[in-house]
Amino acid sequence: MITTIKETKRDRFFLTCNYIFLFMAFVIVAYPVLYIISASISNPKLVASGEMWLWPKDITFEGYQRVFRDTQIWVGYGNTILYTVIGTLVNLIVTIPAAYALARKDFVGRNFFMAVFMVTMFFGGGLVPTYLLVKNLGLVNSMWALILPGATSVWNLIVCRTFFQSAIPKEMQEAAEIDGCSNFRLFFRIVLPLSSSIIAVMALFFGVGHWNNYFSAMIYLNDHGKYPLQLVLRQILVLQEMSAQAGALNASTATALNNKAEVAALVKYAVIIVSTLPVIIIYPFLQRYFVQGVMIGSVKG
Structure with a gap:
C-alpha cells in the first residue's frame, strides 16, 4: 500500500x-x-x-547583413576562435597536471608550492610591470601576450586539486604503482579518463574567459588584423558614444553622425547575438559535467 x-x-x-x-x-x-x-x-x-x-x-535585418558583410568583424571572429581554442588548450595543459601533482601526498614540497601559488591570488606586480615583462619577452602584438600571462588560474588550480583529492581513490593509484605503472602512465591512462567532468568544467571556465577577454588585447595588440571580436565590438560601442555627442556640431554633421550612431547601435546588438551564440550552443553539452565537476571540486577546501 x-x-x-x-x-x-x-x-x-x-x-x-x-x-x-x-x-x-x-x-x-x-x-x-x-x-x-x-x-x-x-x-x-x-x-x-x-x-x-x-x-x-x-x-x-540590416544589422545582420552588415555583420556578415563586414570583413573586420569576421577577422575578429576568427581571431577570437583561435585565441580561445589555443588559450584553453594551454590552460588545461598547465592546470590539470599541476593540480594533480599538488594533490599527491607523496609530492615533496607540495604545501610550499601551494603557498606560493596562493600569494599570487592576493598580490601582483600591476599593469605596468606586467606590460614591461611581456614587452621584454617579445610577446607584444602577438596572440601569446593574451595566453601565456594567464596560463593558469590559482582558483581553478585549487578546484582541480580538490577534485583529484576527493574523486581519485588513493588505493587505485597504489594498485597501479604495485603493477609497475609509472607516474606518467598513471596520469594519462587512469587519472585523465576519470577526470572528464573537471576537464570539461575547466575548459568551460577558461574558454569563456578567453572568449570575453578584450582588455589584454587592448593593451598588447597594435595590429587591427589581430583584434579579437570583443575589441571590435568595443570599437562599435565607442563609435556610438562619440556619435551621441553630435548635438554640439552643425546640423548636417549632426545628422550624418546620428545616422551612423543608429547603424552602429543596430550592428552592436547583432554582434552581441553573433558573439554569444557559440557559448550558448556549447554550454548545454557541458552542463552535466559542469554541475558534477563543481560539486565534487567544492567538497573540500
Whole structure:
C-alpha cells in the first residue's frame, strides 16, 4: 500500500513562494536576452526612442547583413576562435597536471608550492610591470601576450586539486604503482579518463574567459588584423558614444553622425547575438559535467 504525504498549508505557502521567486528570477534573466534579440532586428530609431521595449518593431535585418558583410568583424571572429581554442588548450595543459601533482601526498614540497601559488591570488606586480615583462619577452602584438600571462588560474588550480583529492581513490593509484605503472602512465591512462567532468568544467571556465577577454588585447595588440571580436565590438560601442555627442556640431554633421550612431547601435546588438551564440550552443553539452565537476571540486577546501 502506497501512502502519500499530505501537504500542509505551510508547505504550500513555501512552494508558492519558491515558484514566485523562480518566476521573478526567470524574468530578470530572460528580459535582457529577449530585448537584445528584439533590438537586433528592430528599427534603431524605435529602439533609441524606447518604443521597442520587448517585442521587435519594424523588423529589419540590416544589422545582420552588415555583420556578415563586414570583413573586420569576421577577422575578429576568427581571431577570437583561435585565441580561445589555443588559450584553453594551454590552460588545461598547465592546470590539470599541476593540480594533480599538488594533490599527491607523496609530492615533496607540495604545501610550499601551494603557498606560493596562493600569494599570487592576493598580490601582483600591476599593469605596468606586467606590460614591461611581456614587452621584454617579445610577446607584444602577438596572440601569446593574451595566453601565456594567464596560463593558469590559482582558483581553478585549487578546484582541480580538490577534485583529484576527493574523486581519485588513493588505493587505485597504489594498485597501479604495485603493477609497475609509472607516474606518467598513471596520469594519462587512469587519472585523465576519470577526470572528464573537471576537464570539461575547466575548459568551460577558461574558454569563456578567453572568449570575453578584450582588455589584454587592448593593451598588447597594435595590429587591427589581430583584434579579437570583443575589441571590435568595443570599437562599435565607442563609435556610438562619440556619435551621441553630435548635438554640439552643425546640423548636417549632426545628422550624418546620428545616422551612423543608429547603424552602429543596430550592428552592436547583432554582434552581441553573433558573439554569444557559440557559448550558448556549447554550454548545454557541458552542463552535466559542469554541475558534477563543481560539486565534487567544492567538497573540500
